[in-house]
Amino acid sequence: MxxxxxxxxTPIHPEVRDAMWPYLFEIYGNPSSKYYTQANKARDAVEESRDHVARLLGCQPEEVIFTSGATESNNMVLKGVADQYSSKGNHIVTTKTEHPSILETAKYLETKGYRVTYLDVDRFARADLDQLSRIVLDTPSKPILVSVIWGNNEVGSLNDLESIAKLCNEHQIFLHTDATQVLGKIQVDMTALGINFLSCSSHKLHGPKGIGATAIKKHRLGFKTKMTPLLHGGEQEGGYRSGTLSVHNIVGFGKAAEIAYRDxxxxxxxxxxxxxxxxxxxxxxxxxxxxxxxxxxxxxxxxxxxxxxxxxxxxxxxxxxxxxxxxxxxxxxxxxxxxxxxxxxxxxxxxxxxxxxxxxxxxxxxxxxxxxxxxxx
Ligand code: PLP
Incomplete structure (x- = not known):
């Protein structure tokens, strides 16, 4: 076939499979437990993976939050930022050619009273930057969040994230990007570009399914970036994403990220x-x-x-x-x-x-x- x-x-890379194996059988400790070797080894492996993912994204390891994939990450950022900053405004901007995990979340937020603008795109699905410029200059309805897909999953076009980030940074507006399709295919440096939030998924870069990440730049635009968590509970992942960490999947994602960066x-x-x-x-x-x-x-x-x-x-x-x-x-x-x-x-x-x-x-x-x-x- x-x-x-x-x-x-994508198919799992053989090096990824080999890296995951021990964490399914031998090293099964809960990384949030503290006083025994099994747990410490699991925690070390999670942190090593976090380093690899952070390097691929161009952010600090502590800015990486492991999630179940890009669908969760997209939900987390849109709902979390909308809720956190609702006192500052209710306008969110995205594009007409996002993945359904953005579009359906945006539609849901509309039912909760948020106003969403869906940017037009050109004949290759790239967001209309003139329309975005007009929107960010419109002070009374200044958006609290702009979310633009980096690389389109159906036709492959790249949005001009550099110009979009510049515009958002100048006007102190949070920028999120769904970078699911671009990792391992183009160079990504969210810190250098000035992107505040990024979503990604391991199974698009020869890693396992059911694992991904949200990266949050902690201090940009002169104030602390925050968002309301999607999942509340045991406060794992800095309180942003509660739930026992899926160690074997995280190890697989880390290895896939290491290979993607290396190659x-x-x-x-x-x-x-x-x-x-x-x-x-x-x-x-x-x-x-x-x-x-x-x-x-x-x-x-x-x-x-x-x-x-x-x-x-x-x-x-x-x-x-x-x-x-x-x-x-x-x-x-x-x-x-x-x-x-x-x-x-x-x-x-x-x-x-x-x-x-x-x-x-x-x-x-x-x-x-x-x-x-x-x-x-
Ligand atoms: N965003 C984009 C651009 C995608 O291509 C996909 C997967 O098809 C997703 C989000 C959802 O990713 P996941 O399968 O990890 O939930």
Whole structure:
């Protein structure tokens, strides 16, 4: 089976599997317990993983909070910041092409009296910065939080986080980014850019599922960054996320982050080469009967969204399913026509004939050749 659905999830890296193993069987102590070796070893492993994740994100280890994944992190930041700063305002800004874990949370907050602006996007799903500039200058309805996805999970376009952060920092507005799709694919330094909150997930970078992180820059904009916790309880993770830590998953995430940081240049090169080869083979084979929905610049290497004229995407994927794993878009909104492609101005026919091919550093040129053979059939 050729696996080209790496934006949905990635296979676990063998080094990650090996690192996790002992924490499932031998080192099973609760890292919050204090007086015996088992617990101390578990705690040390958690802290080592935190160091690796922090290095990948460009923040301090104590700014990393382990969660169950990016869905939780996105909920945590939007709900937590909205609640914490409700006395300062009720306006939140996001974009029309976020992951459902942002959009549905924003809709929920609307039912609680918050006002949400969904920024328009251009034809490659990038947020409209002029609209954002106008909003931040509008003092009476100055937002308490701006949340913009860094790299889009369906078409791969990167938002200009540097300019967005500059704007938010100048106007003392908190900035959150969903960085789930970009880790291990582009360089991330949330401190240098001035990002206050970041969400991410381990299973998109060859780590285990059910583990992710929220990073919170502690002191920015001249005052202490805070948010109301989503889960209350035993005060783990500095009180931001109660619950016994999932040590084996954290160890796996830490190892995946270590590898992603270590191999970043090599992975970027490999994925760009694979992507270039895939796009030229597709163009050669299908000429005018395909159209690329993804941009070629400022994008995550490895995500190619392509439209096959007059082909039903679900039928195509079913026909290919014995040989190739692909998807029509986000795994989290299967069945519904893509809100991302629709916000980019693609009509329903175009959406129904679009397919997302998402590669990883573990894919090969031979797999692309084999994919083309299956596709032609
Ligand atoms: N945000 C983006 C951009 C994603 O692609 C995903 C997963 O598809 C998520 C959030 C949700 O991540 P998780 O599966 O860790 O909850």
């Amino acid at each position: 050729i696996y080209f659905d790496n934006s949905a999830t 970043l240049k090599e992975s970027q090169l490999k994925m760009s080469q694979l992507e270039g080869y895939l796009m030229s083979r597709l163009s050669e084979a299908f000429a005018s009967s395909i159209q690329f929905n993804s941009d070629v610049e400022a994008k995550i290497p490895g995500i190619v969204n392509v439209r096959f004229e007059s082909v039903n995407n679900e039928l195509l994927l079913k026909k290919l399913s014995d040989h190739v794993a692909l998807s029509t878009g986000s795994a989290c909104s299967s069945g519904k026509p893509s809100h991302v492609l629709s916000s980019m101005g693609i009509n329903v026919d175009g959406i129904r004939s679009s397919v997302r091919i998402s590669l990883s550093k573990l894919n090969t040129i031979e797999e692309i050749d084999q994919f083309l053979i299956e596709l032609k059939k």
